Amino acid sequence: MKQHLFILLFFTEAWCFSGGAPCGGTLNQSRGEFFSPSYPNNYPDYANCKWSLMAGELQVVSLNFMFVDLESCCDFIHMYDGPTTQHSLLGSVTGNQRATFNSSTRYMTVVFSTDGSVTQQGFRAEWAFKLSSKQQIIKMKIQSSQDLNDPAVNVAILEKIKQNLEDNGMVEGIKVKWRVQSDGEVFHEEK
Numbered sequence: 721m722k723q724h725l726f727i728l729l730f731f732t733e734a735w736c737f738s739g740g741a742p743c744g745g746t747l748n749q750s751r752g753e754f755f756s757p758s759y760p761n762n763y764p765d766y767a768n769c770k771w772s773l774m775a776g777e778l779q780v781v782s783l784n785f786m787f788v789d790l791e792s793c794c795d796f797i798h799m800y801d802g803p804t805t806q807h808s809l810l811g812s813v814t815g816n817q818r819a820t821f822n823s824s825t826r827y828m829t830v831v832f833s834t835d836g837s838v839t840q841q842g843f844r845a846e847w848a849f850k851l852s853s854k855q856q857i858i859k860m861k862i863q864s865s866q867d868l869n870d871p872a873v874n875v876a877i878l879e880k881i882k883q884n885l886e887d888n889g890m891v892e893g894i895k896v897k898w899r900v901q902s903d904g905e906v907f908h909e910e911k
């Protein structure tokens with residue numbers, strides 16, 4: 721009998737710890753906020769924190785710095801336009817700059833790094849996932865036990881789709897409507 725050797729490799733999210741305060745992580749909620757370690761108290765020396773923002777399909781990341789207080793020569797926040805720091809730099813923040821950054825894809829990587837002396841309060845940032853401005857048309861298959869040609873059923877289904885989009889933070893700039901097919905039928909029955 722042949723024996724197969726399976727080697728399982730486990731990769732765990734690298735959570736960085738700085739001066740005892742946890743920092744960094746994966747952020748995939750549709751909105752929220754994150755802080756420098758120990759905020760609103762001073763951040764530590766030699767901090768190196770990485771946050772990975774992961775929006776959903778058809779979404780982009782918008783990041784807004786509400787408060788920034790960093791040593792302007794030597795402590796920085798860098799934003800990258802993608803899932804790693806190998807992607808292009810969207811911009812950097814230091815001193816008391818406040819700015820907003822938008823990714824071009826569903827990913828943004830944020831790195832906070834400090835040198836070995838002088839610490840300040842740090843930062844507070846809010847993010848939100850927004851629908852990409854690229855136009856996309858999504859076709860949906862709908863199953864219903866009711867008559868889909870009934871206008872009341874039509875409206876109820878549209879409302880339900882809108883509610884779902886709203887729950888997923890996708891309602892901005894989106895239109896939901898029935899489209900009449902080329903043969904004049906709104907619906908096609910699945911054969």
Ligand SMILES: [Ca+2]
Nearest residue numbers: 791835837838
């Ligand atoms: Ca410093």
